[in-house]
Amino acid sequence: MVKRRTVLLGGAATAGALVIGWGVVPPRQRLHTAQPLPPATGQVALNGWLKVAADNTVTVMMAKSEMGQGAHTGLAAILAEELDADWAQVRLEMAPIDDIYNNLATVVDGLPFHPDNDGSIKAVAGWLTAKTMREVGVMMTGGSSSIKDLWRPMREAGAHARAMLINAAAVQWKVQAAECKASAGVVEHAAGQRATFGELAALAAQQPPPGKVTLKEPAEFKLIGKPLTRIEAPSKLDGSAVFGIDAHPPGLLHASVVMCPTRGGKVAQFDGAAAHKMPGVKQVLAVAPYHGGTGGVAVIADTPWHAKKAAAAVTVQWDHGPAATLSSAAVMTQLTHALDQAQGFGYHSVGDVDKALQGAATTLTADYRAPYLAHATMEPINCTVQFKDGVASVWTSTQVPGLARMAAAKALGIDEDKVTVHQLLLGGGFGRRLEVDYVAQAAAIAKTAGGAPVQTLWSREQDIQHDFYRPACVARFKAGLDAQGQLVAWHNVSAGQAIVPQVLARTFGLPGAGPDKTTSEGAFDQPYEWPHARIAHEIIDLPLPVGFWRSVGHSHQAFFKESFVDEAAHAAKKDPVAFRAALLQKHPRHLKVLQKAAELAGWGQPLPPDASGVQRARGVALHQSFGSIVAQVAEVSVGADKAIRVHRVVCVIDCGAAINPNLIAQQMESAVVYGLTAALWGEVTIKDGQVQQSNLHDYPLLRMSDCPRVETHIMASAEPPEGVGEPGVPPIAPAVANALFALTGQRLRALPLKLS
Known part of the structure; x- marks a missing residue:
């Protein structure tokens, strides 16, 4: 069947290959648009991702939105790297709407499989989902997927274009292409001939598409991994940027x-x-x-x-x-009642958790809750x-x-x-x-x-009061410890609304089908090696519309899970870092991230009072989301008025290959600020179906004077790049809550965090 791939790529298949062959071949090419790119004067398009002009500028077609996360800079660097362009010659243009730009990664990652699952069902489901999204998906920027989704296509686009430029030079100079090389926007021949990309572009566009291209090894990178300046920064500084x-x-x-x-x-x-x-x-x-x-x-x-x-x-x-009779109190009552009545859809199960709980030397249980949240973007x-x-x-x-x-x-x-x-x-x-x-x-x-x-x-008031909110959610935990304080059982059921069915209904008029991973992500898809566990979610239908909020389900499930891990560590009389480390022995990447964060934060070393005599304490949280592993240690104090102050956050991330360390650090800082805003103040309340918050006076954002110092450390990795825009959000709330427990002895199980 694989030999019939060329037939299938042409858009038609023989009857014998139609079903099985479609399932075997990879997603169709993501190199060429259905219609040729419209060139400006002097430009030629070498594929669907870039155009080269006679003035030697390279225009990268940008299929992702720029909303401050730095995607345009990171993606342009990936293509320019394989093209061997000079960074100074790179320009951007928003891509047209075309299927080659459809987002495959987000939908594949949205399948409800545990990250450790390497079975054939997961592989086939991911394969078929990617193929389907290539044909009928949507262009989308979300799910921290921009780099991950286009890591391969943009590298291939750059490498193909480089090969075409080199072939053009070889034809023009009547030499072998193997004798030519590209570097910094120029093709050179060993004998001394030299031509810019702009001089070769027209001839390059006439060359037959290259066959197989070889992508660079990491040791050859000149742009990837470097702290390149943001490509849109000058326009934002001089006011010419257009929002x-x-x-x-x-x-x-x-x-x-x-x-x-x-x-x-x-x-x-x-x-x-x-x-x-x-x-x-x-x-x-x-x-x-x-x-x-x-x-x-x-x-x-x-x-x-x-x-x-x-x-x-x-x-x-x-x-x-x-929604006219809806209230926040009624919502929480209904969600909590669901925990009392239902078992939920099981996303992850291992061993016999009921038997393990019955045989445990010590058991503990706790309920957690999180409110609705608005997005409150800077631009209404x-x-x-x-x-x-x-x-x-x-x-x-x-x-x-x-x-x-x-x-x-x-x-x-x-x-x-x-x-x-x-x-x-x-x-x-x-x-x-x-x-x-x-x-x-x-x-x-x-x-x-x-x-x-x-x-x-829209006014700010209309914006906040007519949002698609982060779902309110509640969770109930049970844990069992043996006589040595080892965790032997973990049971977690949460309840709340599901986002994906609502999005499918209001966007496409389609019903939701199958489990919605976002309801339980951050709860079931974690690396901890629980000997016996069951993790489930009960979907509750409510008339308030909900939508995707930065880090989605991870934003509250991480708070629930990492806070209760700390509760278990305390019950076991064990250090929170050591307790987690014992659950990560088969996950060395996660263990290294945790240990590095503890090391950089000075975990275990006493924190002296500040000049005013105010005591501080540390709290830790580890969480995996969007493919990346993040550990954070927060240093926290409490004022005489019980105001919570976060002074320092040590943030360690393993996101695979680091495309641009500056962008990663900026996103970790942004995520801490966004997540800390929600942890300390974020809450949308409902009365008689109406949102009570209206503007930044009653839906406040973290001010510069309240921002902690954020220290980001990026773990070296040869793995493909993973998400960055969202993974820094989930750990901050539990890290702060755990620090508050260490400082005050109060275990806060509800967001936003408020001391009594």
């Missing part, structure tokens, strides 16, 4: 929206007469709920201020919908749309450009090929811009503007 909110096509109008205060509600009726009389107002209209969003009224005006003032003057009667939700002459242009910050195009087309009632998406920088995403409710809403508003472009901008 979604900066879109300003000629003739721009502005729209402000006021949505039903109950999440998921809609307009029953409205009176816009007063708003119509206000300065600058062009239109007042009702907007429906789109893609799981909330309905409301919108005002189009000549300025954002006029639009906002007029929107506040509209009188609305609301249909509050099914916005989208600019122009609909004229049956075609549309969309300017937006999005993590899913293909889905944004689909949503706009559906809202406008036109085909997707009549919508052009201009993908701009994101002022934060964290998963919120994986949703397309705001794109559809903006398109529907612009449809009424008579061909003028309209920017729909």
Whole structure:
């Protein structure tokens, strides 16, 4: 069957090869787009990932969104490395929407298998999922997958283009290609001939595609592994960077929206007469709920201020919908009741945990809980749309450009090929811009503007109160220890909403199928060698919409799991680091990360009081997420007013090959700040179906004055690169909670952390 691969790659298969052959061959090529890339003057495209211009610039086609994580810099360096380009000649252009840019890694990693599972079922499921996503998946930036997803395709694209340039030089000089080499944007021949990539580009594009190419060994890397300056940094420093909110096509109008205060509600009726009389107002209209969003009224005006003032003057009667009676207290009661009643779907089981608990010398149990959380990105939700002459242009910050195009087309009632998406920088995403409710809403508003472009901008209040929230979750643990204090049994059941079925329903109108890994990730997929264990989750349906939040299930499950590990260590009268180390004897990478963090933090050495006599303590947490292993040690103090202060965080990460150590350190710092914000203050509460928080005064973010010193250490590794953007978030909350226990003796089992 493998010999029939070339037939299958052509898009047709013989009857005998259709099913089995499709399952055996790898995903179809990710080198060439369905339509040739549109070149600018002097440019030629050598494949779907890069164009070379006569002025010797190399334009890398960027299929991932830049939202501060540094993906553009890291990915450009990977391609430039294999191309042998000079870093100074590299430019970026957002890629068109095409299947070769579909994200394979996130969906494959979302399969509900334990990382230690190396069985054939996991291999086949991953293989088939990757092949399917190549054909019918989506372009997506999320799941800390940008580098992992494109590590191979961008290296191959660079290597193929380098081979074409070398072949062009060989043809031009009438020499053997093997006698030529590329370096820093130039091809040279042993006899002294020399030509830049720009001089060879046109001829290179006429060369037949090379066959097999050889990728570099790590010892040959010149760019990968180096602390290259962020490629978009100059534009951010001089103000020329264009975020979604900066879109300003000629003739721009502005729209402000006021949505039903109950999440998921809609307009029953409205009176816009007063708003119509206000300065600058062009239109007042009702907007429906789109893609799981909330309905409301919108005002189009000549300025954002006029639009906002007029929107506040509209009188609305609301249909509050099914969430009208929902409250945070009722949610927690329902989730806790589920723990009392259900066993949940088992994600991981080993041994006989019930028998082991019965025979344990010591048993302990504890319940943990975490609240809903909003994303609160720096750039509020916005989208600019122009609909004229049956075609549309969309300017937006999005993590899913293909889905944004689909949503706009559906809202406008036109085909997707009549919508052009201009993908701009994101002022934060964290998963919120994986949703397309705001794109559809903006398109529907612009449809009424008579061909003028309209920017729909949400206020901070509308943003926080109409989010897709990190699910609230509760967990119950039971552990058994033998007479020597060794952990012999681990039982964990959690309860909360499932994200993936909601996303499938509101985005594609599809039902969820199979278990949703995000409900239990961070609980079941960990390296600890529990002799007897069962880890499960019970899905609870609630009317509040939930979505992907930075590190998703890991964000709360790590707090639950690592806090209870500390409880078990305390019950066993063992040091928390030593207790964990005993559970990692078959996981040397994890053990080394843990030990390095302890070493760098000075674990076991006394912490003297500061100049004011305030005592500090350390807490540790170890967690694996998105393929990366992170250990953190937090140094914490408590003020006289019981305010929690984190002074220092030692963060050690093994993320495989480090593409750019600067970016990794920046992401660990960012993750600590984001995770610490949630650990100390993050909480969305619901009353009568309405979110009670509205702005940064009651949904606060960590201030610079409260930021700890973050010291990042990157473990050397020859493994392929793994995720970086999210893995630093999960360990910080339990590290702080464990430090607080060491300092005060109080075991905090609920987020946000509050001392009594």
